[in-house]
Amino acid sequence: MDKAGFMAAADHQCQQQGVKLTALRRQVLELVLAHEGVVKAYQVLADLQRERGIAAPPTVYRALDFLVEAGLLHKVDALNGYIVCSHVGCCHEGLILVCTACGSVNELEAAPALDTLRQQAAAQGFAIAQQNLLLTGLCQACRV
Amino acid sequence: MDKAGFMAAADHQCQQQGVKLTALRRQVLELVLAHEGVVKAYQVLADLQRERGIAAPPTVYRALDFLVEAGLLHKVDALNGYIVCSHVGCCHEGLILVCTACGSVNELEAAPALDTLRQQAAAQGFAIAQQNLLLTGLCQACRV
DNA sequence: AACGGTGTTGTTATATAGTAACATTTAAGA
């Protein structure tokens, strides 16, 4: 999906959810979108400062939190970063593949695999929540 | 496994691997072991300072890194913390279940589930590395 | 239009997490 298409989908999704994609949030989303792969909060902050002058960490973290909550971004804990969801609109559980060699990120639909995990966890009485799984490894390009 | 048993297993495992469980590393391991569930680096640092007087972050981070590398601890990225491996000795891939209500942690053997994921990733040309999966949800005690 | 509540953003300060770089000590082999 191209960036314009993504922003349109984002607008739509926020309307559906009854939440507001304000100018600031939209700007932050566009800044994330402008990067390939994983983006860090402080990188976004720096970008935002270039565009708007002064800005402080809470401004960025709030917007990022909102966008994650709205399902437009995913937080990639292991990297302290964020990626754009590549399945906006379809309620999904992501399988996020991060290449340890080149840093590229690829998001798959993980529902089937998570069913297996869910069963295994359920056998221990544990109910796993909806979530995204981060897996590290080597992407096709980096496998020699 | 009780703590003494774990320390014995840790000694054994380090010998097997030809690495040294020095006094400092052992002390850090015992400090982690003294807690239930997830422990943070700076908590360990504080504990260490109580026991030995002065200590600086690198001291703790080095020891923790070593212990993770040796397979005695697992890093729990999503929580910026560490847990004691509950399968020391058997080479394994962990499935780490973290209860979002009470913070308890439970580690399962994840090999079968990871096989499924590995296949799904392989279909995209992605080779996932050996790793531990962190899943959040509700433990048996916290499911109402 | 004025009011009041709610959500959003601004601002300051601080808390928490992790690492770089170099000095010093310790342990293991030649």
Next chain:
DNA sequence: TCTTAAATGTTACTATATAACAACACCGTT
């Protein structure tokens, strides 16, 4: 003993994230 590599100490710093409160904008009601 001498040499060297590993481990630890030390200082300083960078990076990540949040608390707390102030100011503002939006929206429905009076």
